[in-house]
Amino acid sequence: MDLVPLLRSLVALDTTSARTNLPALDLLEREAHAAGFATRRQRWTDAAGVEKGNLVCRRGPDVPGGLALVGHTDCVPFDPEWKEALSGELVDGRLVGRGSADTKAFLAAALTAARAAQPGRLPLTLVFTADEEIGCLGAKRLLAEGALHPAHAIVGEPTRLTPIRAHKGYCAVEVVVSGIEGHSAYPEVGASAIHHVGRLWPELEAIGADLTRETDQAFSPPYTTWNVGVIRGGKARNIIAGECRFTFEWRPLPGHDPKRALRLLEDACARLAAASGGKVKVNVVPLRTDAAAVTPPGAEIVRFLEAESGNAAATVPFGTELPELIGMGAEACVFGPGDIREAHRTGESVPLDQVERAVTILGNAIARFCA
Secondary structure: OOHHHHHHHHOOOOEEEOOOOOOHHHHHHHHHHOOOOOOEEEEEEOOOOOOOEEEEEOOOOOOOOOOEEEEEEEEEEOOOOOOOOOOOEEEEEEEEOOOOHHHHHHHHHHHOOOOHHHEEEEEEEEEEEOOOOOOOOOHHHHHOOOOOOOOOOOOOOOOOOEEEEOOOOOOEEEEEOOOEOOOOOOOHOOOOOHHHHHHHHHHHHHHHHHHHHOOOOOOOOOEEEEEOOOEEEEOOEEEEEOOEEEEEEEEEOOOOOOOHHHHHHHHHHHHHHHHHOOEEEEEEEEEEEEOOOOOOOOOOOHHHHHEEEEEEEEEEEOOOHHHHHHHHHOOEEEOOEEEEEOOOOOOEEEEEHHHHHHHHHHHHHHHHHOO
């Protein structure tokens, strides 16, 4: 397929993370075979019983080194009222649909560039992953497998063709506060989990303030941030709440221990439980503790993408699959068409001129790092 039909075909597939991504892998694998790639899959069934997979496509010698172009196939959910979510509609030079920017445009650009490139003496690897949006789970499986060792890698994300050489980490926990239910007219018979979460809140703010003391001016904001994004509790307004749970996330700076905030939170929760006299229990369940990722500004892949794009390298506060590629030994950089501000919302779209330019830049990268 040509670039635009390929991108439209990818957008037409609902690869929300809760669904299987195997149909997308089928399409990508057909295109990779047509371009002379050998392919293999890494498959598993997730906790909800849904089949998932990574697709690894290689052209050239089966040796370490060369270049890897890496992109995730999954995307975030979309509003059912958004009728154009899977349309791939073309509007004013932009292709519209869920995942168009994040990050199916990169997938289409990578395949198109690979198809046009001449095979080199070093391997070119196309890596298409699952479940990036819910924790980079596919990339983590590939890292654990230990079979990929590219010398250089470009991780596809919508960066407006700006090289991203570093980003903060991502950590999250769920805190479950268990109290004692009872009739709200007799507060002495119970212990409200919701009220105790209220007592915990100043501790959370103190942890957040502590995390801002160290800064790195390469990032905006230049400190570790925190957020409570979800909170649920209670059964009815006249019942003393027996349970309240919330998520707590933080995004550590490079060089910071990603588990430091976890230890501070655990200590605060232990103090809360002790102060209740045994009426309240608090359980902290870690969800993710991903450290930040950094590629030096003078790295060859960074300097190459700066020269090709005309954009100076930057940093971002959100996470990507960059840590996993660095873990494989690659000198890696995040790069791709589209704008992250267009992603994760109704009306997501990507400018086709950026996608076409990405094809040229990725083609030049293949020639440079696989020659």
